[in-house]
Amino acid sequence: MEVIRKTLFASETLQIGLFHAQPASDACGDVERQTLHAMVLPVSGVFSKHDAPGRCVVGTPIYAVFFAAHTPYRIGYPGAVGDRALVLRFGEALAADHLAGCGSSKPLASHGLLPPHAMLLRNLLWARLQTTGADKLQCEVLGLGLLSMSLSSMGAGGPPLRRSALARRRRAVERVKEVVAIAPADKWTVAKLAKVANLSPFHLCHVFRQMVGTSIYDYVLHERLAHTLDAVLDGDDLTAIALDAGFASHSHFTARFRRFFGCTPTALRRIGPAGHAAKLRKIMTARRRQLA
Numbered sequence: 001m002e003v004i005r006k007t008l009f010a011s012e013t014l015q016i017g018l019f020h021a022q023p024a025s026d027a028c029g030d031v032e033r034q035t036l037h038a039m040v041l042p043v044s045g046v047f048s049k050h051d052a053p054g055r056c057v058v059g060t061p062i063y064a065v066f067f068a069a070h071t072p073y074r075i076g077y078p079g080a081v082g083d084r085a086l087v088l089r090f091g092e093a094l095a096a097d098h099l100a101g102c103g104s105s106k107p108l109a110s111h112g113l114l115p116p117h118a119m120l121l122r123n124l125l126w127a128r129l130q131t132t133g134a135d136k137l138q139c140e141v142l143g144l145g146l147l148s149m150s151l152s153s154m155g156a157g158g159p160p161l162r163r164s165a166l167a168r169r170r171r172a173v174e175r176v177k178e179v180v181a182i183a184p185a186d187k188w189t190v191a192k193l194a195k196v197a198n199l200s201p202f203h204l205c206h207v208f209r210q211m212v213g214t215s216i217y218d219y220v221l222h223e224r225l226a227h228t229l230d231a232v233l234d235g236d237d238l239t240a241i242a243l244d245a246g247f248a249s250h251s252h253f254t255a256r257f258r259r260f261f262g263c264t265p266t267a268l269r270r271i272g273p274a275g276h277a278a279k280l281r282k283i284m285t286a287r288r289r290q291l292a
Contacts, residue, residue, distance in 0.1 A: 112153025
């Protein structure tokens with residue numbers, strides 16, 4: 001397997017790096033541990049984190065996945081697709097500060113569903129850090145803001161079920177997330193995904209919304225949109241991006257993109273890797289107001 005690790009930014013409180021894996025198979029790797037807490041934010045692709053027998057979490061571009069320091073885990077790559085991810089590394093003091101600010105004493109969850117403005121910030125920060133002359137203070141502020149959003153996404157608890165029932169539901173939902181992440185542009189139906197989950201279509205819809213916090217339709221749509229961010233910022237043809245991602249047309253893609261992210265693909269390109277922070281803040285503020 002080919003793996004690229006690169007530190008893009010480092011300060012006393014936060015390290016920001018990129019991770020790129022091109023696996024030869026979908027088999028799990030060796031046991032690993034992180035020396036610091038790590039928040040992994042996939043930009044593209046999919047991976048699975050296994051930290052206990054029968055327990056795994058799927059990481060895709062609409063999730064933040066938390067790796068606790070000194071805790072063993074193994075990584076797999078469903079479909080041998082591989083992934084690229086922004087990695088935020090931080091110490092125990094920063095995590096404690098966040099929990100204290102939220103008035104919470106609960107341990108962090110293993111992963112959280114990112115809000116749209118966090119996805120935008122992740123990809124823009126990824127692009128900006130790889131340009132020469134990036135403002136280090138701005139990058140640190142944006143990185144800490146992204147970490148705060150990621151930690152906040154992990155605050156919700158699961159439904160009050162028996163542990164065995166909850167584990168079965170989690171496995172079913174993770175299987176659905178996994179196949180959607182491998183091929184988000186496929187013409188998915190609830191019936192197809194229900195077979196993957198080994199649940200009835202009705203039960204899958206109920207369980208999925210309960211555990212993920214959104215409908216299956218919106219989840220697939222969000223995966224498709226998240227997977228287009230790289231190509232949009234790279235300047236690829238928008239019609240080709242739309243069709244490759246499973247949208248019916250350029251206009252359909254643009255309308256969905258604007259509704260989800262709060263700006264059109266063309267507007268996002270005008271910000272670009274070297275864009276002004278004021279423009280980014282304006283878009284993010286407008287998006288938060290829409291969600292309020």
